Amino acid sequence: MSEMKLSRRSFLKAAGAAAAVIGAASTAKGAGDPKAHKPYTDEGTAPVPEKVITAGCPWCQTGCSMKVHVQGGRIVNIHGNPDDPVTNGRLCPKGQNSVNMLYNKYRLKAPLKRVGPRGKPESYQEISWEQALTEIAEKLKTVKEKYGPEAFAWWVAGRSESQARAGLTGTFQKLYGTPHREGTGPFCNLAGTSASNSILGHNNPPWIYTRDDFGGADWYMFVGSNMAACKPVMFGAVNDERVKRKAKIIVVDPRMTETASRADVWLPVKPSTDMALALSMMHHIIEKNLQNNDFISRKVLGFDKLKAFLLEKKYTPEWAEKMTGIPAKTIKELAEEYAKTEKAIIMGNAGLSHHTNGHLTHRAFFMLAAITGHFGKPSMGYGCGNTGATPMGSISVPAEKEVKPKKQRLGRSPIAWVEPMITGKPYPIKAFMACANPLVQWGDIQRIIAALDNLDVSVYYNMFPSIETLYFDYVLPVSPWAESGGVAPVSDERRNVFVPQIIQPLHQAKPERWIFIELGKKMGWGDIFKDEYKDPVKLQKAMAKKTGFSPERFFAKKDSSLRGPLPSPDAPEIGTLYTEQHGVPGKKGQFPRPSGKIEIWTENLEKAYKVQGLSPLPEFYVDPEIGMKDSLPYLEYLDDDSSEGVTSQMKGIVAVGTMRALRVKIKYPDKPELSGFDMYLTSGRPSAAHFGDGSHWVWNLNEQMPDQYCMVHPEKALELGISNGDKVKIEGVKGYIYAKAWVYEGIRKDTIFVPNTYSEKQPFTQWRSLNFIVDKNKRCPVSDQINYKALICRITKA
Amino acid sequence: MSQYAIMVDLERCIGCKSCEASCKLENGVPEGRYRTKVIWINPRNDKRLSFMSMPCMHCENPACRASCPAGAIYKRPEDGLVLIDKNKCIGCRYCSWACPYGAMGFDAEKMVADKCTYCAHRLARGEQPACVAKCPGHALHFGRKGELLAKASFEKRKQRDVNIGKAGPSTFYLERLKP
Known part of the structure; x- marks a missing residue:
């Protein structure tokens, strides 16, 4: 087995590592046709590979570095990378099955155009890339002329490679002038991201997933987080440490998940009520005077307000028992254990985020960690998974070419685009590009299908003929991951792993990078969308600029990974965040809020939340259907997606530019308002x-x-x-x-x-x-x- | 002979089925067929959810070998691997019936018996079985049985009795720390 190492030397020598790899792949007979290759030996086992190439996994937010086995120009197997300090060479079912994701008979093979009614496969006709991109560019130009640049919306989703997804689409957006470009955060964990921004001043959790940080705690509480299923490699290591060191795990979840199956304590919480657990734990800690007064006095703003609020609202463990179904006695024990254990981690995830109270629930757990002094050292803190990347640079747009949107952005979630597409209010959205799966992932699918009918142009790009390929106007086949090369999606501990282009794109599929550059050229921006950027290494070099994310730095590491933030070319990679020593590299203060402290409550925060009818102090409410059924407090919406709403004051927390926000009121029903559902x-x-x-x-x-x-x-x-x-x-x-x-x-x-x-x-x-x-x-x-x-x-x- | 074994730690297994996937990729096992399979044992009577990864047991007295009319199944003297000589196999499937662990599969395309070899081809290269190498939970361990047993006793772990009849399985399971 000869290890193909993409060292810095070979990178410079071969004028681009990608070129070297592609060269190797294309010499194989019949490259591009999976049937031309035999993935197995005559004995039926995976062959000893000619080459082993290091690449990042394209699937989840664990961000594993992988060893890709290549034989005869075909990827034959994928193993973990033993040189990866986070994964120790382990790999879950998905990463290794990237093989079967590429060599897959269902792949979209050519660009398609809809020529008949939606919903029918026979309505689609194969067309050339030239025709597809020319027509799309013309339609985007027409929409801009007729309705203004704000009428174009682009959902770039979250699982494609980062250079194109996060980088080039941003360049395109600036040149076009729309405020409507969004990733997958609003369907994932933007509630956790925004809560973290609002209280710590930065989006990422405090820890990294090494054994001396996340793996090193004595006490864990997973709330709405099925880490064993969602990040198997990371949870596997935590669980390994638990067995060795007898650490305690508590899982709060309505069902016994894979994660709960490893726990010492499983607390089947009533859906939508997790906030009550955090509030009552704080109440008990304050009542017993177990808060960390020294930490609070030095690092926390707004503790007195929080204390008065909790006492006034009587958020006691006995109250929380009625809300959550978790016995008050258990809540008290948990609160005391947590306050007394230094190395204690609470992790939240989508189980908290996918609710109308997501942001404030996460805020409540952040407060719980803050008042007990659980920030500043490894193996402690509260954090939410999948809370986004750190800046990795971009392609510059000259100031005179940048088009600034004139109208306010319509909400943060792409789902807020659906009504304006149909009603034209407060202003119309007429062009829509998307990857991932709006018709699987977004809520209220019937309404999204109706919205597509009202558009002047809709473009869908992906790998597989998913349900969207029966409804959008244009369907473009994408070459993912090893066919494209680039940077794998970031992990929630800020790691990015480089992916060299390992094989040629299959069928007529093209990398997103190629698609956006060609589309940019057709829009008339060829001076910025340069052909040389179709090479992932050259694009990385151009994007990295003053950051530390240069291709040389990626290739210099045995796992090809770089952990942000890297605000300068030689900035060191930092592990734990929010320490006295590091804070967050590139940002001011240990906690980069304006005050440099953890902000539970400030006057400015109070003003920002009040605009929408809320407070930074988490007043308890549940999701509307639960509230109506059980007569518990829930949100009434005073604005809808077709209204002007108010302008969000959540800059640096959740607002992107000038952004519309919706006003709400907490309603306290005195009797059940919905029946018939048990x-x-x-x-x-x-x-x-x-x-x-x-x-x-x-x-x-x-x-x-x-x-x-x-x-x-x-x-x-x-x-x-x-x-x-x-x-x-x-x-x-x-x-x-x-x-x-x-x-x-x-x-x-x-x-x-x-x-x-x-x-x-x-x-x-x-x-x-x-x-x-x-x-x-x-x-x-x-x-x-x-x-x-x-x-x-x-x-x-x- | 020093018997090879896989030690399956029921406390460390997180049920992710990476072993199933890696086995299929390594050994070209198609859809619907398995050389190793993870079963989920649903929680019942206050016991927690558990998972069990089930490769071949590579028994001391393999029932499959005893049942084979063609003499196609043998136990390799140097390491105790139970292997199939596919040239001798006549596809009668007696071994599938005989194996008390349900570990013997059948390749309907080639009409021969098919099962886990502990990735014998990888062992020959000094590598671990694919399922062990990739296991996210650090739940699968491979080695000489004596060494694995020593590892288990170092952690003061109990073994689950999975012996059936005279089989004497080599693959062994560490009990959960508590039910």
């Missing part, structure tokens, strides 16, 4: 095999969890005459879906769990997506995140 519905990742729609197209992943399932408690199943494997109908307020029953003792008796990411147009199994019953208008007023995870429903045997 169960709560929560959702999440199906298993470690899945990530979005994409994994459902990969046989080796899909077969691990092929069906949309419904976890239901045996008592409820017995009452309804439902057995394991039965098809059940689940009716919510907005609509219905079907799923396969999984009779499961590890779930609350009043709750069912149905996983997300399934759709009616997937190759192996077809299920009406969960998001048909999600209400897109019920969103967190700060993060703009949809409530996916606390709905009400009834189930019957189908």
Whole structure:
């Protein structure tokens, strides 16, 4: 086995490492046609590879460095990278199955144009790239002339390579002049990101996933975080350490997840009420005088306000027991253990973010960590997963060419674009480009399909013929990952791993980088979208500029990874954030809020939240359907997506430029307002095999969890005459879906769990997506995140 | 002979099925067929959810070998691997019936028995079985059985009794720390 090392020397010598790799690949006979290659030896085993190339994983936010095995111009296997200090060479099912993601008969093979009615495969005709991009550019120009640049919206999503996704689309946006470009954050963990920005002054969690930082705590509480399924490699290491060192794990989740199965304590919380747990833990800590007064006096602003607020509201453990279903005694024990354990970590994730109270719930947990002094050292703190990247540079746009939007951006979430597409209010959106899966991932799918009908042009680019390819006007086939090269999606501990171009694009697919450069040229911006940037190494060099993300630095490391922030070319990589020594590199202060301290409450924060009818102090409310069913406080919306709303004052927290925000009021119902639904519905990742729609197209992943399932408690199943494997109908307020029953003792008796990411147009199994019953208008007023995870429903045997 | 074994730690396994996926990639195992499989054991009577990764047990007295009318299954003297001579296999599937662990599969394309070899081709190169090498949970360990048992006793771990009849499985399981 000869190891192909992309050292700095070979990079300089070969005038671009990518060129060297492509050269090697294209010498193989029949490169590009997967059938021309034999991935296995005559004995049926994976061959000893000619080359082993280091690359980042394209799937989740673990950001694993991988060893890609290449034989005869074909990728034959993928292993973990033993030189990666985070993964220790381990790999989950998804990373290694990038092989079957590339060599996949379902791939989109050529550009398509819709020439008939939506919803029918026969409405689509193959066209050339030249025709597709020329027509798209002309239509984008016309939309700009007719409606202004703000009428173009672009969902760049989150899983494609970062140079094109985060870099080039930003350049395109500046030249076009639209405020509407967004990643996947508003469907992921923007609630956690914005909460972190609002209180610590930076988006990322304090820790990194090495054994001496995240792995080194004595006490963990996972709240709404199924880390074992969502970040298996990281959780595997934590769990390994737990067994060795007898660390304690507590999991707060309505169902016994894979993560909860490893825990010492599982607390089946009622969906939507996690905020009450944080509030009551703080209440108990303050009552027992267990807060860290020294830390508070030096590093925290607004403690007295918080204390008065908690006492006034009487957010006691006894109150929280009624909200959450977790016994008051347990809450008190947890609070005391946490306050007394120095190396204690609380981790939140999408289980907290996918709610109308997501932002404030995360804020409450940040406050809990702050008043107990759990910031500033490794192996402690509160953080939310998947909270975004650190700046990696971009292609410069000369000031005279940049077009500044004149109208305020319509909300933070792309879901806020849907109504303006239909109603034309407060102003119309007429052009829409998207990758990922709006018709699987966004809520209220019927309405999005209706919106597509009102557009002048819609463009979808992806790998697979997912449901979107039956509804958008243009469909473009994308070459992902090793066919494209670039930078793999960032991990939530700020790691970026470089991916060299390892094989040629298959079929007629093209890398996003190529697509955006060609489209940019057709828009008349050829002086900025240069052809040389089609080479990922040259583009990286041009983008990195004054940051430390140069190709040379990537290649100098055995795992090709760089951890941000790297504000200068020789800035060192930093591990734990918010320490006295480092704070956040490139930002001022240990906690880069304006005060340099942790801001629980300040006058400025109070003003910013008040504009929307909220306070920085987390007043308890639940998601609307839960509130209406159980007469608990919930949000009433005073504005909708077609209204002018107010201008967000959340600069540096969640607002991008001048941005519209919606006003709300907490309503305290005195009696139940909704009846006929006896169960709560929560959702999440199906298993470690899945990530979005994409994994459902990969046989080796899909077969691990092929069906949309419904976890239901045996008592409820017995009452309804439902057995394991039965098809059940689940009716919510907005609509219905079907799923396969999984009779499961590890779930609350009043709750069912149905996983997300399934759709009616997937190759192996077809299920009406969960998001048909999600209400897109019920969103967190700060993060703009949809409530996916606390709905009400009834189930019957189908 | 010094027997090779895989030690499966039921406390460390996180149920991610990376072993299934890596086995398939390494050994060209197609959809619907398995050489190793993870089963989820649902929580019941206050016991927690558990997972069990199930490769071949490479038994001391392999029932598959005893059942084979063609003499196609043998136990390799130097390391105790139970392997199939596919040239001798007549595809009768007696071994699938005989194996008490359900570890013997069948390759319907080539009409021969098919099962986990502990990645014998990788062992020959000084590498670990693919499932062990990639395991995110650090739950699978490979080595000489004596060394693995020493590792387990260092952590004061109990073994789960999975012996059936006279099989004497080499793959072994460490019990969970508490139910």
